[in-house]
Amino acid sequence: MNPAYQRLATRFARIATLGEASAMLHWDASAMMPPGGAAARGEQLATLAGLQHELLTAPEVAEDLAAAAAEGEWASANLALMRREHRRATCLPTSLVEATTRANAACEKIWREAKAKADFALVRPALAEVVRLQRESAAALAAATGLAPYDALMDGYQPGIAAADVEPIFTAYETFLAEALPRAEARAAAAPAPLPLPGPFPVAQQRALCREMSERVGLDYDHARLDESLHPFCGGTPTDVRITTFYAEQEVGKALLGVLHETGHALYERGLPEAWARQPVGQAAGMAAHESQSLIIEMQACRSDAFLGFLGRRLHATFGGEAAPYARENLARHWRRVARSFIRVDADELTYPAHVILRFRLERAMIEGRLEVADLPAAWNEGFRALLGIAPPDDAQGCLQDIHWHDGAFGYFPSYTLGAMAAAQLMQAARAAVPGLDAAIAEGDLRPLTAWLREKVHSQGSRLGFQDLLRHATGKPLDPADFMAHLSARYLQ
Amino acid sequence: MNPAYQRLATRFARIATLGEASAMLHWDASAMMPPGGAAARGEQLATLAGLQHELLTAPEVAEDLAAAAAEGEWASANLALMRREHRRATCLPTSLVEATTRANAACEKIWREAKAKADFALVRPALAEVVRLQRESAAALAAATGLAPYDALMDGYQPGIAAADVEPIFTAYETFLAEALPRAEARAAAAPAPLPLPGPFPVAQQRALCREMSERVGLDYDHARLDESLHPFCGGTPTDVRITTFYAEQEVGKALLGVLHETGHALYERGLPEAWARQPVGQAAGMAAHESQSLIIEMQACRSDAFLGFLGRRLHATFGGEAAPYARENLARHWRRVARSFIRVDADELTYPAHVILRFRLERAMIEGRLEVADLPAAWNEGFRALLGIAPPDDAQGCLQDIHWHDGAFGYFPSYTLGAMAAAQLMQAARAAVPGLDAAIAEGDLRPLTAWLREKVHSQGSRLGFQDLLRHATGKPLDPADFMAHLSARYLQ
Known part of the structure; x- marks a missing residue:
């Protein structure tokens, strides 16, 4: 490598x-x-972010990027990603970045009150300012990248995916859902009501079980911690990942499935290529790619019949009492329940994409100037009814429910559903490639799956874009058919 | 203030x-x-330290320091401290700083093995290199500050204190100890043997009691945490202090008194002047000043008869069983036991200064070139015998016991005893100034004491040097007479 690259x-x-x-x-x-x-x-975080920005935008970086040359696929991809990061960081004027930071913080604060009071008018002016600045940023990013404005925002969360990729996929899903949802509901209505899971589930036992399950899935606690926080997440660094969950004495599924979800994220971080640690190409390939890794563990593997059978036995052994509530079929009735509902984060696997499709269309319209903030609640309710046939009783259960827009995150929502679809596609490919995958899952052993993911996804870092990563792992770009086939098998048959 | 100061x-x-x-x-x-x-x-810590160093030694800092002017006592003190930090950071060549970091890390690693094997020869070459580099640093610091080489190192831990201040105080203590120690031992021998504290002391109950005690002493857990670590310490920041301890089921005193010690450190950090937060003058006044705050809480207040009576009642209420082991007199026999011993960190209040005096003399001699590393074990054993009349059976219990020198910390040891002496002096002044101080302590209420400390010490930041801080709080510079009087009252009468 030449000195500029070094x-x-x-x-x-x-x-x-x-x-x-x-x-x-x-x-x-x-x-x-x-x-x-x-x-x-x-202050500490702002100071660190400021120093990162200074290091990234210092005048000598542009000179070095112009002079740099890289050999080999990984280094070339790394250099391209450096150029990308530098371009995205330098094209926004400092005054715009500062105004955005202030506006986002102010809006997020007001949003908490507006949501509590279900009063959209309260946050409307602040959100309008956030959107105005997002439009400005999108325009600047578009000019620098050659992408359309909304695409330039999406690209910040999942590089290489544009609205034109997403639109047909989401339209196809809408059509699928219109037919599938009534059928799934009818099937659920015909099934017996689930037996209640007895509880209480003492927190200390839940904690131990969550840790055991995450270890079974492949998390190594020499390089990880499991703690508690109000909103579960996966943080930390590749050699020291920190996952969190939230325990409630009366409910065991939320913490447990949440830990399995975060474990999927954690395994991705743990499996990133060490040789490229701290380089752009050594990082995860984007938010949709990340979500595919949490969802393949949580939704594809751990909510499968095979794993639920195993999990039910472990739950019964841990908490005792009657065996019937812990039977596989009963757990499935709890943890794979399909129902139209207003709140995205509580939505089931089948209707979740509808929540995302609505947000994708609305946020794109706002960035493209086709929707004003004042008209958001009406557009939300109308769109929700078109997708799911119901409309929220108030804005707290409608357009006020998520923090994202009120914190300035536009272009992120599609990642959830792209991740869900990619997870199904990867699972299908893993099943074809790894003999005995489901038999192992039925024994609570996810190592065959995670070993395949490590090779095909984790160890690739950001060498490949989202579509090329899927091509590499599954032989085709993102294809919603695998997701729909998975949903049909799970909810319609 | 002028722009350069800003x-x-x-x-x-x-x-x-x-x-x-x-x-x-x-x-x-x-x-x-x-x-x-x-x-x-x-890597993270090294990167942050590197950035701090770059910010402190950037060329424009020297220009601004030359042009800066400050108004008022606090700002003037702040500017003087900025100049001091800059001088100490810039006078050491980068190559020397890097060589020191490497040599310290290498020596510390070997030391762990040498200590485990009680084999000084193993670490001798690495320690010789550490000392050689410390001498170089001391010489460079001396040239920049006008201090003697060893004083320049001491000044890095406790500004404003030199060997010439310490030497007569330590000599006086040596004389005092020669007479006091046999008397204290005779007195202890004449007393009944302590009743064993029954135990076990379940960790969860110890943890709750430690937290309660630290709160009584004044720690506010909206701005603090209590956790566990192998070596207890006080870390974090003034609005978010983190203290740690180590629990053992069979022993309750170590964790509890350790938490009270760290609480003293934590209260100092919490009480620093908010208006000068993140400025040099807003920081604690040095390591001896810091140790005075932990020791006034642990040794002066909490090991007093008054507090031990209260603590015994709380211990008995918490752990149950017979009352007699928790009587004040019995706790005192455990937690104020005087005995000649080889290990500094386990030493009692009376003999602890002897451990420090020995180290002060030896490290000063090493820096001044009067003692070579090869001769350290013999000098240690001879000095130990002169001070305490016994000699360690091996170097693990002798010159290998502490990490400090093997990690490049020369000039720090005197802080422990200066802090102990300052604590006694401050306690004496607080008693004279605050009516009902001891009566409150007997009720487990340290607020009158900590309120006085906050006003006289904590809120002063680094506005005053160590001696001036003591003058401000007690009317006189450091005077070991108060410490000796305290020891006489506690151990000889």
Whole structure:
């Protein structure tokens, strides 16, 4: 490699190391920090982000990027990603970045009150300002990248995916859902009501079981922690991942399936290529790719009949009582229940994409100037009714429910459903490639699956874009047919 | 303030904010981090330290320091401390700093093995290299500060204290101890043997009691955490202090008194002047000052007859069983036991200074070139015998016991005893100034004491040097007479 490339590699490693420090401080803020530490923590994170930005946008970076040359596929991909990060960081004027940070923080704060009061008017002016600035950023990013404005925002979350890729996939899903949802509901209505899971489920036992399950799935606690936070997440760094969950004494499924979901994220981080640690090409391939890894573990593997049978036996052995509630079929009635509902984060696997499709269309329209914030509640309710046949009773259960837009995140929502679809496609390919995959899952052994994921996905870092990663692993780009086939098999037959 | 001063204040705040991030990552490494995170954590801390150093030594800092002017006592003290930090950071060549970091790390690693094997020869070459580099650093610091070489190292831990201040105080203590120790031992021998504290002491109950006691002493858990680590410490930041301890089921005193010790450190951090947060003058006044705050809580207040009576009642109420072992007199026999011993960290209040005096003399001689590393074990054993009349059976219980020298910390040891002496002096002044102080302590209420400490010590930050701080709080500079009077009252009467 030439000296300019070497200097860049050193600089990007330094930037990534500061990012690791931030990641640990973010985890601490959610899982450990006493409330009185919040103000100082905000300063610490802002200082680290400021230094990262300075390192990325220093004048010598542009010179080195112009002079740099890389040999080999990985280094070439790395250099291309460096150029991408630099372009995205330098095309936004500092004044716009600062105005955005302020507007997002102000809006998020008001949103909490507006949501509590189900009063959209309260947050409307602040959200309008957020959208105005997002449009400005999108325009600047579009000019620098050659993408359309909304695509330029999407690209910040999942590189290489544009609205034109998503639109036909989502339209096909809408058609599928219109037919599938009534059938799934009819099938569920004909089945016996689920037996209640007795409880209580003492937190200490839940904690031990969650840890055991995450270990079975492949998480190595020499390089990980499991803690508690209000909103579960996966944070930390590749050699020190930190997952969290939230325990409730009366409910065991939420914490357990949540831990399995975060374990999927954690395994991706753990499996990233060590030789490219702290380089752009050594990072995960984007948010949709990341979500595919949590969902293949949680939704594809762990909510399968095979794993639910195993899990039911472990639950019964742990918490005792009658065996019947822990039977596979009964767990499936609880944890694979299909129902039209207003809240995305509580939605089932079949209707979840409808929540995402609605948001994708609305946020794209807002960025493209076809929808004003004042008209959002009406557009939301109309769109929701068109997709799911019901409309929320108030905006708290409608357009106020998510933090994302109120915190300035536009272009992120599609990642959830792209991830779900990719998970189904990867599972299908793994089944074809790995003999005995489902038999192992039925014994609670996910190692055959995770070994395949490590080879095909995790160890690839960002060498390949989202579509090429899927081609590499499954032989085709994103294809919603596998997801629909999975849903049909699980909910319609 | 002029613009140069303003720029410096902004820069030093940024440096301090990076220091806060480091402090949290250090705490995490000791209290939370899985072992596999160690290598990445090392990189994170090194990167933050490197950025702090770059910010402190950038060319424009020297220009701004030359042009800066400050108004008022606090700002003037702040500017003087900025100049001091800059001088100490810039006078050491980068090559020397790097060689020192490497040599310290290498020596520390070998030391762990040498200590385990009680084999000084193993670590001798590495320690000789550490000492050689410390001499070089001391010479460079001496040239920049006008201090003697060893004083320049001491000044890095406790500004404003030199060997010439310490030498007569330590000599006086040596004389005092020669007479006091046999008397204390005779008195202890004449007393009944202590009743054993029954145990076991379940860890969950110890944890709750430790937290309750630290709250009584004044720690506010909106701004603090209590966790566990192998070596107890106080870390974190002023609005988010993190103290740790280590619980053993069979022993309750060590964790409890350890938590009270760390609470003293934590209260100092919590009480630092908010208006000067992240500025040099807003930091604690040095390591001896810090140790005075942990020891006034642990040794002066909490091991007093008054508090032990209260503590015994709380212990008995918590752990049940017979009342007699928890009587004040019996707890005192356990927790104020005087005995000649080889290990500093286990030493009692009366003999602890002898351990420090020995180290002070030896490390000073090493820095001044009067003692070579090869001669250290013999000098240690001879000095130990002169001070305490016994000699360690091997070097693991002698010159290999502490990490400090093997990690490159020369000039730190005196802080322990200066802190113990300052604690006695401050307690004496607090008793004279605050009516009902001991009566409150007998009720487990330390608020009158900590309120006085907050006003006289904590809120002063680094505005005053160590001696001036004591003058401000007690009307006189460091005077070992108060410490000796305290020891006489506690151990000889």
